Amino acid sequence: MNRYVWPLVAVGVLLIFLSIGLKDRDIRALPSPFIGKPAPQFELPTLKNPEVTIGSKNLAGDYAIVNVWATWCVQCRKEHGFLLDLAASKTIPIYGINWRDSRVEAIRWLDDLGDPYVASAYDADGRVGIDWGVYGAPETFLVDPEGTVIYKHLGPLDSYVWQREFASRMASGGARP
Amino acid sequence: MKRFLVLLAIMFASSSILAIDTDVAFDDPELQARYERLISEVRCVQCQNNSIKDSNVLLASDLRREIRRLLAEGKTDAEVADFLVARYGEFALYRPRMAGKTLALWIAPFLLVLLGGFALFRVLKHRMSLPIDDDTKNEGQPE
Numbered sequence: 001m002n003r004y005v006w007p008l009v010a011v012g013v014l015l016i017f018l019s020i021g022l023k024d025r026d027i028r029a030l031p032s033p034f035i036g037k038p039a040p041q042f043e044l045p046t047l048k049n050p051e052v053t054i055g056s057k058n059l060a061g062d063y064a065i066v067n068v069w070a071t072w073c074v075q076c077r078k079e080h081g082f083l084l085d086l087a088a089s090k091t092i093p094i095y096g097i098n099w100r101d102s103r104v105e106a107i108r109w110l111d112d113l114g115d116p117y118v119a120s121a122y123d124a125d126g127r128v129g130i131d132w133g134v135y136g137a138p139e140t141f142l143v144d145p146e147g148t149v150i151y152k153h154l155g156p157l158d159s160y161v162w163q164r165e166f167a168s169r170m171a172s173g174g175a176r177p
Numbered sequence: 178m179k180r181f182l183v184l185l186a187i188m189f190a191s192s193s194i195l196a197i198d199t200d201v202a203f204d205d206p207e208l209q210a211r212y213e214r215l216i217s218e219v220r221c222v223q224c225q226n227n228s229i230k231d232s233n234v235l236l237a238s239d240l241r242r243e244i245r246r247l248l249a250e251g252k253t254d255a256e257v258a259d260f261l262v263a264r265y266g267e268f269a270l271y272r273p274r275m276a277g278k279t280l281a282l283w284i285a286p287f288l289l290v291l292l293g294g295f296a297l298f299r300v301l302k303h304r305m306s307l308p309i310d311d312d313t314k315n316e317g318q319p320e
Contacts, residue, residue, distance in 0.1 A: 030222065033266045100235050126239040133264040135222040135236055 032133060032152040039066070039141065039149050040131040044121035047098050047106055054095070054121045059143050063170050064093045066141040067117070067157075068129065070101040071109045073137040079156035080113050086162065087116035092170070096120030099129045099137055142166050202245050212248055215257055216241055218271045228271065 034040070043055030059066070067083065069076040087094055096117040098106045103122060110120075123129050132141070142151040142165075151169050153161060203209040213230070219240065221232035229237040240261075247257050258270060267273040275283050 030266055030268050033263060100239075125242075126235065127243075129236075130239060130243055130264060133266075135265065 029154045030135070032149070034133060034141070034149040034152065037149060039143050039147050040128075042121070042128045042131060044097075044123055044128055047096070047103060047110075047120040047122040050103075050122070052119075054119045056147065058095065058119070060145070060147050062093065062145050064095055064143050065166070066095050066097060066132075066143060068097045068099050068132070068134050068137050068139040068141075069120075070099050070137050071105045072101065075156045076138045077113075079138055079158065080116070082156075082158050082162070083116035084114050085159075086157075091167075093118045097123050097128060097132070097134075099123050099134060100126045142169060203248070208248060211254060212245065215244055215248075215254060219244070219261060220269050220271055222265050222269055 039056060039059060041056045043053050043057075046052045046054050058064075083094060086092070094117050096119070098120045100123065103124075106120070106122070110117075121128065126134075132139075136154060138156055140153045140157055141149050142153075144150050151165055153165060201209055202212055216230040217228045219229045221227045221229045221234060221237045221240075223234050223236045224232050227237070229240045243260070244257055247260060252260075258274070261269045262274075267279050273279040273282060
């Protein structure tokens with residue numbers, strides 16, 4: 001009898017690892033090294049007016065989300081409707097980082113589809129994107145009033161993700177209940 | 178056949194056109210060698226199975242540019258690695274550094290070999306204790 005125990009234990013351990021590995025999750029999503037750390041400092045010209053800058057100073061004082069987007073990003077179009085709804089609900093200020101994009105096309109995109117952003121920073125050469133560890137738009141960071149990143153979402157936002165990952169963290173001050 | 182050869186020629190020709198900024202980045206050959214080694218050890222986090230040396234995506238070329246900038250500023254290899262890990266995590270490096278979170282990654286292979294060796298030792302020791310001339314009697318029954 002004893003000789004069957006060890007193989008069973010081995011299979012059990014394997015099953016545990018497999019179930020962790022196959023759980024409902026995005027395999028492209030990497031653990032962000034920024035969670036629980038101060039949001040990276042940045043200052044960039046705004047998309048619509050290059051004379052005006054926007055940056056870390058604008059984020060302080062309230063919960064805010066920073067949404068990295070671009071006109072070449074297909075999934076950004078998918079989440080745009082939700083961002084407009086979110087902006088209309090006045091739940092939270094939405095700041096954009098327009099990443100590696102053409103200014104003309106980005107402004108046209110906002111004119112055509114609507115502009116959910118308080119303002120968008122224009123990151124033409126991707127320097128700020130790298131500082132924020134961005135590797136695939138759309139990415140959305142939740143920043144708390146102290147300027148700490150408490151969550152990062154890879155991929156398009158929708159109301160389900162919003163309720164589950166963002167709203168719950170804002171309600172509990174960081175941790176997901 | 179001729180058509181095939183033409184196709185092949187086009188394939189090879191286009192691959193060299195698509196090759197990424199292969200221009201020498203630094204005059205100093207030592208610095209250039211460090212640069213090339215570094216970019217071949219950084220994972221393109223966007224494409225995940227390429228190094229940024231082999232990848233054509235925007236982010237990879239941005240990262241190459243940042244690494245060139247850091248090297249030009251006189252940063253060490255370790256400082257460049259720190260720069261990347263702070264932004265993209267250990268996953269960005271093909272050879273993650275040995276520290277807290279990645280310790281399991283480094284130790285697991287040795288642990289598995291030890292475990293396997295121990296099991297093998299146990300089985301062999303048991304077999305050796307069996308009488309040798311028992312072979313025919315035990316046929317079809319393992320151990």
